[in-house]
Amino acid sequence: PDGGLRAWSQVLVAHLVAINAWGYLNSFGLFQSYYTTTLPTASPSSISFVGSLQIFLSFLVGSISGRALDAGYLRPCLALGSGLQILGIFTTSVASKYWHFVLAHGICKGLGDGLVFTPATAVVGTYFVRRRALAMGIGAAGTATGGLIFPVIAQRLMESVGFAWTVRVMGCVVVGNAVVILACSRARLAGRRRGDLFAWRAFGERSYTLFCVGMFLNWWALYFAFFYISVFAKDRLDIDSATSLTLLLVMNAVGGPSRVIFGLLADRWLGPVRIIIPLAACTGVLFYSWAAVDSLGALFAFCVTYGFIASGIAGLFPPACASLTKDLKSVGARTGMCFAVVSFATLTGPPIGGALVQLNHGGYLYGQIFGGTALMAGASFLVAARIS
Known part of the structure; x- marks a missing residue:
């Protein structure tokens, strides 16, 4: 491995999967803003549940699709998952009620994401050893690419053609990517048809268990800022919709170089787990400092810094899982199992943050304290995982 x-x-393939x-x-912030204005009876917490459900299913279904990769079912997972993604996006374009968005955007799109993301990410780890974190970082940088493409589409089209056709254009981008994904995907290792769905023995390894707990706490807080930054800009700083979308664009854009840079650092010097630890601690500090943001300039600075560091955590998560796995034939199951643990954090984190905003009568301080504390605790567990 390591080239060719x-x-x-x-x-x-992994890059295009990450885009889709x-x-x-990562562009859910623009949907959060739109749904808040078009569904006035729905609370911010219930709206963020749609995005949280999508992330939850992405990770939870990933625990199954990871084992499917080990069994030799890479292409069927990618085909079925891409189909569900496309169905979810195009049905979102005709949705009009809250439960429509839950089914189309949350459940259908989330199921599709879970079927494609874990296999496409884990298979990269089987092709690389020395440059694994770099290769997986480049693949994960598709998150930033998509985080630029979809908000730009919304910025250019939402006012001129409306929500429905804007989402359909996004769907066409996903269709084009899916064609390339299915044409180019190839598994390296022969399928291991027999074996448990979950590698339960991994939880007998102290370092693996502590790592899972630490990443649960990190992901509990990580997406609160991505979901709410546009709404925060409009509600607390009275910033117009176009500028609030630009903030989301900036936060996503810096994630591309972040994933590549931290991937290089992980490969050449420190390893992914050692790098995630200070990144988690710094992100926790940023959450606390967010409480002091009171101007557009300060908010842009926060978005750049937060997007860069938080994306490093997200990008190094899969290679960190892979680095804790000695047998490459079980990398899909072990990575997927860790994703399943994290899925419950992503399901509850943003809604908890939204509920704390409501509890504080529209203020974000309680949510910011929650996010900072969770990340600091997560960094502590990762330190324990590293030294165990």
Whole structure:
């Protein structure tokens, strides 16, 4: 492994999968803002539940699709998952009620994301050893690419053609990517048809268990800022919709170089777990400092810094899981199992943050304290995982 056309073509596949799955998901801030104005009876917490449900299913279904990769079902997972993603996006374009968005945007799109993301990410880890974190970081950088593409589409089209056609254009982007994904995807290792769905023995390893707990706490807080930054800008600083979308664009844009840079650092010097620890602590400090933001300039600075550091955590998460796995034939199951643990954090984190905003009568301080504390605690567990 560690090079060749086939290996790097799998990095391209992972990049396109990340665009379709996490790039679209990282753009939920624009949907949060739109749904808040068009569904006045729905609370911010219930609206953020739609995005949280999508992330939850992305990770939870990933625990199954990871084992499917180990069994040799890479392409069926990618085909079925891409179909569900496309169905979810196009049905979102005709949705009009809250439960429509839950089914289309939350459940259908989330199921599709879970089927494609874990196999496409984990298979890159089987093609690379020395440059694994870099290769997986480039693949994960598709999150930033998608986080630029979809908000730009919304910024250019929402006012001129409306929500429905804007979402359909996004769907066409996903369709084009899916064609390339299905044409280029190739598994490296022969399928291991027999074996448990979950690698339960992994939880007998102290370092793996502590790592899962630490990442649960990190992901509990990580998406609160991505979901609420546009709403915060409009509600607390009285910033117009176009500028609030630009803030989301900036936060997503810096994630691309972040994933590549931290991937290089992980490969050449420190390893992914050692790098995630200070990143989690710094992100916790940023959450606390968010409480002091009271101007547009300060908010842009926060978005750049937070997007860069938080994206490093997200990008190093899969290679960190892989680094704790000695047997490459079980990397899909073990990575997927860790994703399943984290899924419950992503399901509850943003709604808890939204509920804390409501509890504080529209103020964000309680949510900011919650996020900062969770990340600091997560960093502590990762330190314990590293030294155990």
